[in-house]
Amino acid sequence: MNAKISRATIDRIPIYYRTVKMLFDADEKIISSSRLAKILDVTPEQIRKDFLDLGQSGIKGVGYRVDTLKRGMENLLGLQYRWHLAIVGIGHLGTALANYKNFPLMGFQINALFDVDENLIGQKINGVKIYDFAKLDSVVVRKIIDIGVITVPDTKAQSVADSLISVGVKGIWNFAPIKISVPPEITLVNEDLSIGLSNLSYHLSKK
Amino acid sequence: MNAKISRATIDRIPIYYRTVKMLFDADEKIISSSRLAKILDVTPEQIRKDFLDLGQSGIKGVGYRVDTLKRGMENLLGLQYRWHLAIVGIGHLGTALANYKNFPLMGFQINALFDVDENLIGQKINGVKIYDFAKLDSVVVRKIIDIGVITVPDTKAQSVADSLISVGVKGIWNFAPIKISVPPEITLVNEDLSIGLSNLSYHLSKK
DNA sequence: TAGATTGTTAATCGATTAACAATC
DNA sequence: TAGATTGTTAATCGATTAACAATC
Numbered sequence: 001m002n003a004k005i006s007r008a009t010i011d012r013i014p015i016y017y018r019t020v021k022m023l024f025d026a027d028e029k030i031i032s033s034s035r036l037a038k039i040l041d042v043t044p045e046q047i048r049k050d051f052l053d054l055g056q057s058g059i060k061g062v063g064y065r066v067d068t069l070k071r072g073m074e075n076l077l078g079l080q081y082r083w084h085l086a087i088v089g090i091g092h093l094g095t096a097l098a099n100y101k102n103f104p105l106m107g108f109q110i111n112a113l114f115d116v117d118e119n120l121i122g123q124k125i126n127g128v129k130i131y132d133f134a135k136l137d138s139v140v141v142r143k144i145i146d147i148g149v150i151t152v153p154d155t156k157a158q159s160v161a162d163s164l165i166s167v168g169v170k171g172i173w174n175f176a177p178i179k180i181s182v183p184p185e186i187t188l189v190n191e192d193l194s195i196g197l198s199n200l201s202y203h204l205s206k207k
Numbered sequence: 208m209n210a211k212i213s214r215a216t217i218d219r220i221p222i223y224y225r226t227v228k229m230l231f232d233a234d235e236k237i238i239s240s241s242r243l244a245k246i247l248d249v250t251p252e253q254i255r256k257d258f259l260d261l262g263q264s265g266i267k268g269v270g271y272r273v274d275t276l277k278r279g280m281e282n283l284l285g286l287q288y289r290w291h292l293a294i295v296g297i298g299h300l301g302t303a304l305a306n307y308k309n310f311p312l313m314g315f316q317i318n319a320l321f322d323v324d325e326n327l328i329g330q331k332i333n334g335v336k337i338y339d340f341a342k343l344d345s346v347v348v349r350k351i352i353d354i355g356v357i358t359v360p361d362t363k364a365q366s367v368a369d370s371l372i373s374v375g376v377k378g379i380w381n382f383a384p385i386k387i388s389v390p391p392e393i394t395l396v397n398e399d400l401s402i403g404l405s406n407l408s409y410h411l412s413k414k
Numbered sequence: 415t416a417g418a419t420t421g422t423t424a425a426t427c428g429a430t431t432a433a434c435a436a437t438c
Numbered sequence: 439t440a441g442a443t444t445g446t447t448a449a450t451c452g453a454t455t456a457a458c459a460a461t462c
Contacts, residue, residue: 008453014405018384032419041386044419045455052421060420061462077405078412096303102384106404147407170414171407177225177309179248187410189403196396197313198221198284200354200378203394205285207377215429239443251443252431259445267444268438 009050014106015040016050017073021105024070032063079107086112086145086169088160089152090120090130093175097149098125111143133163140167147171154178216257221313222247223257224280228312231277239270286314293319293352293376295367296359297327297337300382304356305332318350340370347374354378361385 019039023031033044033051040047051057051064056072058064074080085103087094090113098113113130115121121132131139139145148164150157150172157176164172171187174180182188226246230238240251240258247254258264258271263279265271281287292310294301297320305320320337322328328339338346346352355371357364357379364383371379378394381387389395 006453010406010409011402013409014399014401017405018401034419039386041388043455045457046453048420049422049454058420059462060460061418063419076409078408081408081412083408083411092303092306096299099299100400102401103404106401106408108404108408146411171411173403173407179246181248187407189406191400191403192221193307193398194221194225194309194313195218196380196398197310197315198224199217199396200380200394201285201288201290201313201315202217202220202283204290204353204378205288213429241443250431252433253429255444256430256446265444266438267436268442270443 005053009053012042012050013054013073013077016047017070017077020066020069020073023066028066030059030063031066031069033058035063077106081107083108083146083171084111084144085109085147085149085173086114086140086143086164087149087151088114088133088136088164089150089156090115090117090125091151094149094151095125097151098128108147111145112139114139133160136163137167140164140169145169147173150174150176150180152176212260216260219249219257220261220280220284223254224277224284227273227276227280230273235273237266237270238273238276240265242270284313288314290315290353290378291318291351292316292354292356292380293321293347293350293371294356294358295321295340295343295371296357296363297322297324297332298358301356301358302332304358305335315354318352319346321346340367343370344374347371347376352376354380357381357383357387359383 019036020031033047036047037044054072054076056064056069085108087097087110090098094113098110103110110128113125113128114133114136115130116133120130123130146169148169150160152160154176157174157178158180161172161174161180161182165182165186172182173189173191175191177192177194180188226243227238240254244251244254261279261283263271263276292315294304294317297305301320305317310317317335320332320335321340321343322337323340327337330337353376355376355378357367359367361383364381364385365387368379368381368387368389372389372393379389380396380398382398384399384401387395
């Protein structure tokens with residue numbers, strides 16, 4: 001029954017989930033595709049098609065149950081697990097992520113920070129310790145890290161990725177604006193800020 | 208001649224540009240679509256089609272001139288302009304962006320920072336002053352700000368956007384994970400980290 | 415029952431890939 | 439000329455939108 005869910009649909013799940021969670025917290029019981037569409041600025045048809053693909057069913061003539069949607073999306077996103085993260089590179093961006101408030105909402109927990117700078121090692125951010133990157137292996141094994149976040153300079157990104165994978169990390173969230181290679185069994189997500197900047201510049205210069 | 212360039216193609220320009228610039232700096236004269244494809248992990252067909260759409264022409268049997276590509280993409284992205292940015296909300300993320308090293312590469316320059324916190328107002332980051340958000344109007348007018356960067360809490364994002372637009376900002380780079388509404392003449396780019404997180408969680412939980 | 419809204423298929427739109435003629 | 443690579447169109451693939459029957 002469960003055909004492959006398209007990338008575009010998967011990318012919309014967190015958008016849906018945020019609003020559904022908000023409605024749930026506001027004690028709303030039912031949401032129709034057209035009302036949700038208005039809130040999120042997408043079409044109701046797309047919402048119904050996405051929900052169909054996601055296996056979320058509603059009640060004809062009524063709408064979708066908020067609690068069912070919420071639970072369904074949490075299962076889909078694997079939010080019943082708690083993902084354990086390590087951030088490598090505690091510069092400005094690494095520090096900002098170490099303090100990021102929205103991680104818990106998505107079931108993410110930061111368990112370790114890494115850097116090579118003597119002055120940083122041993123310090124704590126938000127109660128999480130900064131370890132020597134040379135000790136990556138023992139710390140990752142001890143703390144069972146699922147996901148490595150790469151916030152090091154471009155030139156170091158690939159070798160940090162290789163190290164993370166060699167100690168058993170299964171997913172990589174890469175903030176270095178450079179293409180890194182990983183084996184197919186590793187999940188790689190790139191966060192490239194220059195795409196957004198480029199869009200701004202492109203559209204503004206058209207005026 | 209110049210049909211509308213697709214969103215997907217525009218999103219790939221900065222990826223191409225980074226490598227082309229690197230080749231230029233390394234004094235390479237010519238790059239073929241197949242060699243570029245190997246570096247970037249896309250198909251040569253896509254590169255040729257994108258370059259066609261972008262109006263970049265090469266030399267049959269030889270390849271594309273690196274200097275022509277570089278200049279062409281800079282024009283396309285409007286990098287001949289210098290865009291002036293203001294960051295609103297100098298928390299961890301705002302601070303990280305205020306220190307971001309890749310802005311100059313894309314022709315971006317941070318001219319002002321804003322916050323409402325008495326303890327921050329008057330301080331400087333990287334030589335750029337933090338102003339009182341209440342003084343947004345006079346500072347923006349004086350400094351000619353093109354783009355506003357929103358790194359405030361979700362609940363404030365829409366009102367900050369409204370204020371920025373009312374003082375004449377033309378583009379908005381929004382980091383709050385919430386849908387904000389802007390008039391059609393304003394360029395809005397959303398940077399939603401939860402999409403990346405959601406992808407990681409989804410793919411890891413499939414294993 | 416009448417009104418509303420889902421579920422699902424078909425039609426359309428858009429983006430990628432394949433193919434190959436043109437030509438350096 | 440032979441080899442290489444672009445330029446461009448057609449074919450394919452994938453995602454969105456339209457339409458409407460099913461049914462609460």
